[in-house]
Amino acid sequence: MPVHELAGVPARLVPLLHRLGLRTAGDLLFFFPRSYEDLTRVCRISEIDGSGPVSVCGVVDEVELRALGPGRTLLGALIRDESGALRAVWFNQSFMQQRLVRGQRVMLSGVPKRRGLGWELAHPRLVPVADDAQPTAGPMLPVYPLTEGLVQGRLRKIVHRVVAALADEVVEVFPAPFLTLHQLWPIGRALRAVHMPQDSADVRESRRRFVYQELLVLQLALALRRWQLQRTERAPALPATAKIDARIRRLFPFELTADQEQAIRDIATDMGRCIPMNRLLQGEVGSGKTVVAEYAMLLAVAHAHQAVLMAPTEVLAQQHFRTLGEDLAQSRVRIELLTGALTGTLRQQLLGRVQAGEVDLLIGTQALLHEPITFPQLGLVVIDEQHKFGVRQRAALKSAGSDPHYLVMTATPIPRTVAMSLFGDLDVSTLRQSPPGRQPVHTYLVADAQRDRWWSFVRRKLQEGRQGYVIAPRVEEDESASVASVEEVYERLVNGPLEAFRVDLIHGRLSPAEKEAAMAAFRRGATQVLVATSVIEVGIDVPNATLLTIESGERFGLAQLHQLRGRVRRGQFPGYVTVFAQPGSPAAQERLAAFERSTDGFELAEIDFALRGPGDLFGVSQHGMPPLRVADLQRDQQLLVEARQDAQALTAGDAPPFFQEEFAALRSQVLRRYSAALDLGDVG
Ligand code: ADP
Ligand code: MG
Numbered sequence: 001m002p003v004h005e006l007a008g009v010p011a012r013l014v015p016l017l018h019r020l021g022l023r024t025a026g027d028l029l030f031f032f033p034r035s036y037e038d039l040t041r042v043c044r045i046s047e048i049d050g051s052g053p054v055s056v057c058g059v060v061d062e063v064e065l066r067a068l069g070p071g072r073t074l075l076g077a078l079i080r081d082e083s084g085a086l087r088a089v090w091f092n093q094s095f096m097q098q099r100l101v102r103g104q105r106v107m108l109s110g111v112p113k114r115r116g117l118g119w120e121l122a123h124p125r126l127v128p129v130a131d132d133a134q135p136t137a138g139p140m141l142p143v144y145p146l147t148e149g150l151v152q153g154r155l156r157k158i159v160h161r162v163v164a165a166l167a168d169e170v171v172e173v174f175p176a177p178f179l180t181l182h183q184l185w186p187i188g189r190a191l192r193a194v195h196m197p198q199d200s201a202d203v204r205e206s207r208r209r210f211v212y213q214e215l216l217v218l219q220l221a222l223a224l225r226r227w228q229l230q231r232t233e234r235a236p237a238l239p240a241t242a243k244i245d246a247r248i249r250r251l252f253p254f255e256l257t258a259d260q261e262q263a264i265r266d267i268a269t270d271m272g273r274c275i276p277m278n279r280l281l282q283g284e285v286g287s288g289k290t291v292v293a294e295y296a297m298l299l300a301v302a303h304a305h306q307a308v309l310m311a312p313t314e315v316l317a318q319q320h321f322r323t324l325g326e327d328l329a330q331s332r333v334r335i336e337l338l339t340g341a342l343t344g345t346l347r348q349q350l351l352g353r354v355q356a357g358e359v360d361l362l363i364g365t366q367a368l369l370h371e372p373i374t375f376p377q378l379g380l381v382v383i384d385e386q387h388k389f390g391v392r393q394r395a396a397l398k399s400a401g402s403d404p405h406y407l408v409m410t411a412t413p414i415p416r417t418v419a420m421s422l423f424g425d426l427d428v429s430t431l432r433q434s435p436p437g438r439q440p441v442h443t444y445l446v447a448d449a450q451r452d453r454w455w456s457f458v459r460r461k462l463q464e465g466r467q468g469y470v471i472a473p474r475v476e477e478d479e480s481a482s483v484a485s486v487e488e489v490y491e492r493l494v495n496g497p498l499e500a501f502r503v504d505l506i507h508g509r510l511s512p513a514e515k516e517a518a519m520a521a522f523r524r525g526a527t528q529v530l531v532a533t534s535v536i537e538v539g540i541d542v543p544n545a546t547l548l549t550i551e552s553g554e555r556f557g558l559a560q561l562h563q564l565r566g567r568v569r570r571g572q573f574p575g576y577v578t579v580f581a582q583p584g585s586p587a588a589q590e591r592l593a594a595f596e597r598s599t600d601g602f603e604l605a606e607i608d609f610a611l612r613g614p615g616d617l618f619g620v621s622q623h624g625m626p627p628l629r630v631a632d633l634q635r636d637q638q639l640l641v642e643a644r645q646d647a648q649a650l651t652a653g654d655a656p657p658f659f660q661e662e663f664a665a666l667r668s669q670v671l672r673r674y675s676a677a678l679d680l681g682d683v684g
Contacts, residue, residue, distance in 0.1 A: 001025040008161050016150040017158075028162045029170060029191055032210065032630050033142030036203055039109035039125065040137040046083035048112050048119050055109040055138025057081060057129055063100045075100075079108060086112065086119040088126075096126070105129045109138045140197040159195055167191040173213070173669050175662040182646070184209045208639070211631045215421075215640050218628070219647035220658065220666070221674035222424035227651050228680065229425075230275045233403040236305060236379055239272035244302040248295055251327045254435070256291065259283070263292045263429040270405065270427070271299055271380070277405035280423050283431030284601045285411045285566025286438070286541075292431070293382045294324060296407055301333055301360045305379025308404075309363045312385045314339050314512045315519055319541060320384070321363045328361075338364040341512040378404040385410060411566065412559050413605040417633040417640050422625065424644065425678075432602070434569075441568060441575035445553075445596045454578050455497035458547050462501055462528050466573060468547025471564055473555040474508060474533040489551055490531040503529045534560060543571030550577070554584030558591045558608035562601050587611050609634060625677050 002024055004014045022028055042055045058081035066074045068091075075090040077100050088108055090096045100106075110124030125139070144155050168188040172179075179186060185193065185205050193206035240248075245268075256264070263281055270277035283289045297307035309324075311317040321337040328335055336359045338350055353359050357376040362368070378399030383406070408426070419428065446454060458468060472489045490505045504527040506518040521527045523542050530545075534556070548568045553561065561579070568575035581592055594607045633640065650658040658667065671680055 003028065006158070006162065009158055013150060013154070013158075016147055019147045020145065020150075025162050025166055026170075028159050029166060030629075031144060031159060032194060034145050035143045036197065037109075037141040037143055038200070039139050039141060040199060042107075042138055044083040045079075045081050045086050045119070048086070050112055050114060050119070053109065053111045055107055056086065057105065057107050058085075060100050060102050060104050060106060061085065063097065063102060065094055065097055079106065084118075086121060087115060088121045088124050090123055093123070099126060099128075105131055107138060137199065140199065140203065142195055142197075163191055163195045171665055173666040182212070184212060207630065211636050212639050212643055214628060214631045215636065215643035216647055217666070217670050217673055218421060218625075219424060219640075219644045220650065220670045221678050221680065222421075223647045223651040224658075224670065224680055225678045226278070226425045227656070229278060233276045234274055235271075235276035235403050235405050236303065236377070236401065237272055237274045238299055238303045238305065238379055238405070240268035240299055244299065247302065248298045251298070251331060252291060252294075253327070254291075257288065257431070257433055257435055259431040259433050260288055260292055263431060264295050266427070266429045267292070267296050267407065268299065271296065274402075276403050277380075277407065278426050279407050280419075280426040280428045281407060281409045281431070282413060282419075282428060283409075283411065284413065284434065285563055286434060286569050287411075287431035288435050289384075289409045289411070289431060290320065290323060292429075293384070293407060293409060294327065296380055296405075297324075297361055297382060298333070300379030300405070303379060305377045306354075306357070306359065306375045307361050307380040307382065308368065308375075308378065309361065309382045309384065310368055311363070311365055314341060314365055315515055316384065317363050317365045318516055318519075323541075324361065324363065333360045334358065335361040335363065338362055338368055339512065340365060340367040342367075375399050377401045380405045380407065382406075383408040385412075411563060411601075413601040415605050415609040415633075417637050418609065420640060420644055421628075421633060437572055438569065439572060439574040441565060441577060441599060443565065443577045443596050443599070444579070445592050446578050446580060448580060451580070452497075454549070457576070458529075458549070459497070459501070461547055461576070462498075465544070466547060467522065467525065467527075467542065467545040468529050468549065469545060469564075469567055470529060470531045470549040470551065471534060472531070472551040486531055486533050493529070493531065498529055501528045502526065503531060505531045507533045534564065542567075544573075546571065546573045546575045548575065548577045550579045553579035553581035553592055553595075554588040558595060558604055558611070561591070561595045562604050565595075565599070626673060 003009055003017045003022060004011065006025060006028075009017070017023070017028075020031070022031055037053055039053050039055045041053070042057065045056050045058060048054060048056070056079070058079040061078040061080050063077045064075070066076070068074050071092070073092055073094045075094055075096055077088045078085050079088055086108075088110075105128070107127045107129050108121055108124040109127075110121040112119040112121055114120075125141070142156060142159070143152065144159065146152060146155065170187050170191065172187045174182075174184065178184075184190075187209075190206040190209040193202035194210065197203045197206070263283075267277065267279060267281075270279055281289055281292060293309065297309065300307040309317075309320055311320055317337060317339050321335070325335055336350055336354070338347070338354075342350065350359075351371075351373060354362055355374055355376070376399075378401070381404045414423070444454075462468065470489060470493065472486045474486065486505060486507050490503065493499075494503050504518050504521060506515055510518070518527070518530070522530045522545075525544065529547075546568050548564060550556065550561065550564060556564070565575070565577050568577060579592060579595070581588070583589070590611055591608070594604060594611075598604055598607075631639070650656060650663070657663065674680060
């Protein structure tokens with residue numbers, strides 16, 4: 001039923017409800033409170049200690065209405081119980097005076113504030129109480145998100161009315177035995193309890209049911225997607241025979257680490273089957289993911305299939321093209337680069353050759369996705385630095401033959417719970433150890449007063465032959481002057497501490513060619529110091545660069561800082577990172593302190609996650625997934641693990657229980673919510 005047809009909703013409020021996304025009675029039922037005002041604690045006036053909201057019961061004594069100015073009033077009342085008195089005040093609500101009858105007993109609820117020697121309640125909730133009634137507990141009031149023009153009390157009334165009328169009409173998605181088994185409250189009870197709780201147990205249990213349901217629906221969607229891919233898609237089986245394995249390894253300039261070996265085994269097992277691989281390779285910056293991807297790609301090529309490697313930026317695509325090109329110089333593998341920079345006839349020619357099967361390895365950026373390319377035998381798609389891509393862009397690359405295997409790589413360690421939710425449909429391989437011979441990296445959070453010391457250290461290292469980066473935030477014009485922009489920083493350095501050195505500037509507004517030229521000069525050492533925005537954040541690999549200076553460090557996220565640090569953690573020399581920061585928010589300071597303290601990306605990811613608090617973490621919606629509405633991946637980890645296990649159990653086996661009739665309602669909920677995002681088609 002649309003909201004405008006509901007009793008008790010005046011026409012004036014309809015657009016406001018719409019603005020909150022509330023169009024139907026059903027929307028209202030599932031519009032969950034953001035928090036609660038807990039007024040259940042009833043106490044005597046003398047027992048008020050200011051620790052939080054309370055309800056007190058007393059008799060109205062004095063009432064006074066004062067005019068404060070044109071149209072502004074202050075209504076005050078003194079309320080007494082046998083232990084003392086407190087003042088209640090209302091601004092501009094003179095109508096409340098009618099409800100304040102001297103001698104009347106009332107219950108007042110609110111958050112008491114100290115006023116002189118006594119307590120004051122501003123705008124308390126007021127309920128008359130019969131003289132002989134013994135007040136039990138005060139209310140537990142839901143607090144809903146609001147929009148301008150709609151007040152809390154009004155929205156509460158609207159929701160309560162709908163809940164009272166319709167809560168028991170809502171279809172239960174869980175079969176009764178399932179509810180019992182998982183100790184979940186039935187939908188009607190849960191809805192009433194979430195909107196009109198009597199006590200904190202109501203809040204806890206109703207919330208638990210909805211959080212579990214939301215997480216289970218998500219996990220079922222992910223499980224279904226997996227199930228469906230395994231069932232419907234057919235990939236070429238590309239096993240790593242001993243001969244192929246030896247041929248590939250000959251091309252690598254180093255021994256692989258144990259983690260790399262394990263990842264390669266995982267991948268080779270996946271690719272050896274005709275079910276498409278769907279694997280996430282996560283590993284710290286510099287942990288050596290590229291060579292693992294290279295193995296996978298060469299495995300495809302060895303079986304006369306094509307492989308594609310997509311990088312998030314031009315610079316990275318070029319770098320991959322170069323590294324792979326070096327490794328493959330002595331082989332017959334045909335490798336090409338396709339980025340946005342390649343246009344016109346050259347582009348058409350390249351595309352023609354790709355489609356004719358004359359290219360074995362195609363390296364590129366998202367530009368690859370702009371036109372549909374059909375490969376004759378696409379065996380593998382590798383997506384580097386997953387975080388910069390939407391998760392679900394895989395459909396754009398097609399093969400004339402069967403479906404390709406997928407490998408996505410990320411250097412941003414993902415908190416476990418987020419991985420389970422965003423990437424729950426992927427298998428995961430992790431590179432934890434760094435390649436051998438890695439030097440430590442030292443991180444310093446430095447006060448402005450020490451700038452001179454740092455720059456003289458930098459000069460010494462530059463003279464020894466090292467190179468360095470200086471990173472500053474990109475600056476939009478209207479931003480505060482306290483933030484150093486790249487251009488300013490560059491000017492300051494070349495006219496100051498680094499004037500004797502070869503310094504260059506690279507930022508997002510340069511053309512791809514200019515960027516590549518700047519990178520090339522830096523790579524061959526022609527440039528000693530590169531001043532940059534975070535364009536160098538991902539993937540750039542210049543082992544001789546060991547010095548990193550970060551300006552306005554409070555402006556960067558923890559993951560980003562850690563990514564940046566990865567740039568000077570690459571060669572046989574120790575790295576030095578110095579962060580200059582303005583005193584920022586407490587969260588920013590904790591971020592910086594954590595960054596200085598730890599170099600373990602997985603640990604930092606968990607800290608970052610905790611610091612960000614609840615909300616749409618890691619931009620679940622950026623990944624094309626609908627946002628979670630009640631669950632909080634930080635707070636609800638336990639339920640997430642439970643929901644994940646349950647989802648797996650429900651979808652396991654040849655005849656998964658999930659496809660039985662009793663789960664039809666749950667199934668349609670899963671599809672309604674996730675079928676578009678996860679391309680679930682018409683499963684079940
Ligand atoms: P990332 O995981 O950040 O993509 P890269 O693949 O770029 O890391 O590797 C970082 C550097 O480490 C590269 O210079 C690469 O050649 C080197 N490297 C990778 N694996 C090994 C190894 N097993 N032994 C020695 N060096 C390695
Ligand atoms: Mg990389």
